[in-house]
Amino acid sequence: MTKLRPTRRDFLRVSSTAAALTAIPAGFSGPRCLAQEIVSKNDRIPIGLIGAGGMGMGNMNSAKSWVDVVAIADVDSGRLARANQQLSQGKADVYEDYRKVLERDDIAVVHIATPDHWHTKPVIEAMLAGKDIYCEKPLTLTIDEGKLIRRVQRETGRIVQVGTQQRSTFNLFTKAMAIVQEGRLGKIHRVQAAIGGAPTSNAIPVAEVPGDLNWERWLGPAPLVDFRRSEDGKQTNGHYEFRWWYEYSGGKLTDWGAHHVDICQWALKLNGQTEGPVSIEGEATHPVEFIDGMPVANDRYNTATRFQFKVSYPGGTEMIIRNDTDNGVLIEGELGRIFVSRGKLSGAPVEALAEKPLAEDAISKVYKGLPMTDNERRAHWANFLHCHQAQQEPISDVHSHMEMLNICHLAGISGRLGRKLNWDAKSEQIVGDDVANAMLARPYRSGYEIEMG
Ligand SMILES: NC(=O)c1ccc[n+]([C@@H]2O[C@H](COP(=O)([O-])OP(=O)(O)OC[C@H]3O[C@@H](n4cnc5c(N)ncnc54)[C@H](O)[C@@H]3O)[C@@H](O)[C@H]2O)c1
Known part of the structure; x- marks a missing residue:
């Protein structure tokens, strides 16, 4: 290796x-x-x-x-x-x-x-x-x-x-990017990712680990904790439901943020926004108390249930990430706006394609x-x-993915700390906030460090 x-x-x-x-x-x-x-x-x-x-x-x-x-x-x-x-x-x-x-x-x-x-x-x-x-x-x-x-x-x-x-959805997201790249919206000033919030749970009791599951290896790099499962079997800290635990996931901010923030950031890039964001601020509600960014209770779902963040770019462009409106991406420019989701692509610039279609190679160029x-x-x-x-x-690719996932992770850190973060996109450091910078990494449990050869 x-x-x-x-x-x-x-x-x-x-x-x-x-x-x-x-x-x-x-x-x-x-x-x-x-x-x-x-x-x-x-x-x-x-x-x-x-x-x-x-x-x-x-x-x-x-x-x-x-x-x-x-x-x-x-x-x-x-x-x-x-x-x-x-x-x-x-x-x-x-x-x-x-x-x-x-x-x-x-x-x-x-x-x-x-x-x-x-x-x-x-x-x-x-x-x-x-x-x-x-x-x-x-x-x-x-x-x-x-x-x-x-x-x-x-x-x-x-x-x-x-x-x-979503990047390979040619009649929806990829087409929306072609509309952006052809300049049909003009200069974009605001993008919005609506991604829904996470569920809550009551306290989920410690339960016997199912015979088929090696729980210690499932936890891997994460802290060693008890397996939990509700009596009806629906809520757990294991299979599928790991999404709602900060220990294993970023909640909706990374689960769906990885999809829609990706589309927002792709649109901004195609529109010439070459510089990364400079700050992120907003509010998040969690089902448990967080102190210095760490959840106090460990027996129930803990990722953000409601949130709204504003990400600011040099030149005044904004990205909004929120839970409380129709799931999808809204892209607003000086010439018009479009909405795109897994079910539809709409807005006046989309209707205008009937009169003036995209160039023959517009989608291919984006792709x-x-x-x-x-x-x-x-x-x-x-x-x-x-x-x-x-x-x-x-x-x-991993490079564009991480550029946008940084935003999702920053939203998580900002929400858990409850304060605005200033971001230096070049050095990938939070400016002037040691506690927040300490949250750029997490410890790996002994025995589960990355094997670099
Ligand atoms: N692209 C999408 O639209 C989309 C949709 C759903 C899920 N996902 C992603 O897929 C991933 C899996 O989600 P899921 O819903 O299938 O979860 P899941 O819990 O159903 O499946 C994860 C599987 O990984 C196994 N596993 C855990 N640790 C392992 C290890 N060390 N080695 C081998 N196997 C291990 C678990 O036992 C489990 O069977 C997540 O990262 C999720 O975000 C993406």
Whole structure:
């Protein structure tokens, strides 16, 4: 696990069909492309799945035209067995320890769909082992983890796609970006990400750890605490519900922020906003008290249930992140405004496309000229596998991801401390606030530090 600069592998051939894929014409009502030809049928890619929960299973189903799941790692043996049956007819090798997947020379691509606190460590170790990676969002739990991931990505040159699949939604988000890039909104002065709030819970009792689950390994780098589950089984600090615990996640601010703040930041970039934000301020309500940024109670959900933040950029542009209005992204410029969500793209500049369509290559330009196909999740996988074969930067690269995830993490820190933060985007430090700067990182539990080789 020590190859800092792995050599490019000899299977780095771009299939001629993939290279020949045509760009989707402007004004299309739905993407149409040769999904099945992104990777030829004779060229199936062996993949290792790390984390076989809801999203890992869903993603492997999205990618099944192109990949064979040959190895699966999960700390829940019941989930492992189910995934092996459903994804590989029982033929995959299964492991409790994901490092066994990374050791295999026959696997060049891994998918990481573990809970958020278990992303950075396997991503870095996979890059160092020479793998290309599709990792679920949010890529990190802290701002400092993002610095490390970007450094290792630059040093290894590995291809890393983040699971922000909205970037591959050609008739909605990608099209909205094309409208922005063509200048149809003029200079943008305000973007808004409405992402919903987190649920609350009553105190969730300590419970017996299910027999299939290695709870100590599930916790991994996070503090060693008891397993909790409500009597009806619905609320827990484990599978799926980890999202509502600061210890394992950033709550909605990173769960959905990773999607919609990403679109906001992408729009600003395409509109020429090259400098990062300078401050973030707002209010957040948490279900438990936080003192100096740390939750006081450890027996119930603790991430922000309600919030509104204003992120300020040089030149006066603002980004609003809030929980309390229709889920989606609002982009406002001097010439008009558009709203885009997973269900619709609307606004006068959208209606104006009937009279004056986008340029033929407008969406392709936003999509870095990469092949386009199908619907969001499948298209995002096609993008990753194409970029793996071509050794090109994918559409959701770690660098743009971390630039925007910094904002989500800053919102979390600002909300937990209850004060405005001034941000130096170049040095990636909070200005003049030692307590806040201490929250750019979190300690890793002994035995679960990142293995740098
Ligand atoms: N892109 C999207 O739209 C989208 C949607 C849902 C979830 N997600 C992301 O996917 C990730 C997983 O979410 P989920 O809802 O599938 O959670 P989940 O709890 O259902 O699944 C996570 C799985 O990872 C396993 N796991 C934990 N630690 C592990 C380790 N060290 N090694 C191997 N396996 C380990 C767990 O046992 C579990 O089976 C999260 O980061 C979430 O934010 C993304």
